[in-house]
Amino acid sequence: MxxxxxxxxxxxxxxxxxxxxxxxxxxxxxxxxxxxxxxxxxxxxxxxxxxxxxxxxxxxxxxxxxxxxxxxxxxAQPPTSGAGLGKLLRRARLLEVYEVRRALEIEAARLAAERVRPEDLRRLREQLSTRHDSTTASTAVFVAADLDFHAAILEIAGNSILSALFDSIRPLLVDALAELVDHEPGRPDTSCAHDDLVRALEAGDAAAAVAATAANLDPTMSILRKGGNQ
Structure with missing residues (x-):
């Protein structure tokens, strides 16, 4: 051998x-x-x-x-002559998932800023801390903590249909985020955007909440559109 x-x-x-x-x-x-x-x-x-x-x-x-x-x-078949085509196709699928995620979370952030209660903020700060603490844990632990944080914002938004849509695509988000964490080493750290989002909700500032959500998702979407670090 x-x-x-x-x-x-x-x-x-x-x-x-x-x-x-x-x-x-x-x-x-x-x-x-x-x-x-x-x-x-x-x-x-x-x-x-x-x-x-x-x-x-x-x-x-x-x-x-x-x-x-x-x-x-x-x-099943030989590799295509186009080098990296499989990786490009995966990025295209990830981008579609993130486009749906962005649409849901932008509206949820706006509604959450208008409807958040003090008890919601206490719970959200705890989840934010858990999310930050998990950045050095396994991919599965980090992904779960990150999506739990965002699911909480959907809940605060108080729109049952938005929450149901988020729950329905959560398995896709789990796969997409895990793949980004494992296979996109250039993916930006958006921890500060999460902090900004909580501060915007505390202030009841819908525009700032939307901006923080975009700051969380848009850099990764830009990487996917450009084909990553190839």
Whole structure:
């Protein structure tokens, strides 16, 4: 067996995704062939199974691999000649999710500034603290804390339809935010925008609340529109 590939410092899953794609492109894994199991790849590459699983999931979502539960994972198609096309397609999907998120949260921020109560602010400050404390925790913990904070603002807005819409897309937001955290190292830190949003709600300033919400979401949307750090 050839020597173990050298992995760079930095996000691991994108490197694994590129490495597995190269094996398909170079013909090491041919169309229709079964690739090694997650455990075998993890041992060969010296990484955790969860990282391999995530890389395989991304390639399956892009159509390169076909995961057949209980059977194995197979090469579904060779990589397109357009380098990075799969990554660009994922960014396009993330942008669509963020466009919907922005529409909901901008209106929720405006309504929340008009309807917030002192007891709402006490709870929101606690959730903000939890959100900030989770920035160094696992992706799953951070994503949950961040979306709990924003869900609270939807609740304060007092519009049941807005809240229901947010709840209905929350699974998409979980996936989108997790992917941004894990695979977009240039994603800006918007903690200050969250602080500004709470201050705007405390002041009952709808315009400032809308501006803080835009400051939270727009930088990431700009990255997605431009294709990230390519």
């Amino acid at each position: 050839a020597g173990r590939p050298t992995l760079r410092s930095g996000p691991l899953v994108p490197q694994l995704e590129e490495l597995l794609t190269a094996r398909i492109r170079d013909g090491e894994w041919t169309l229709g062939s079964r690739i090694p199991s997650e455990a075998e790849l993890a041992t060969e590459l010296g990484v955790g199974r969860s990282s391999v699983r995530e890389a395989v999931r991304l390639l399956a979502r892009d159509g390169l691999l076909d995961v057949r539960h209980g059977v194995g994972t197979f090469v």
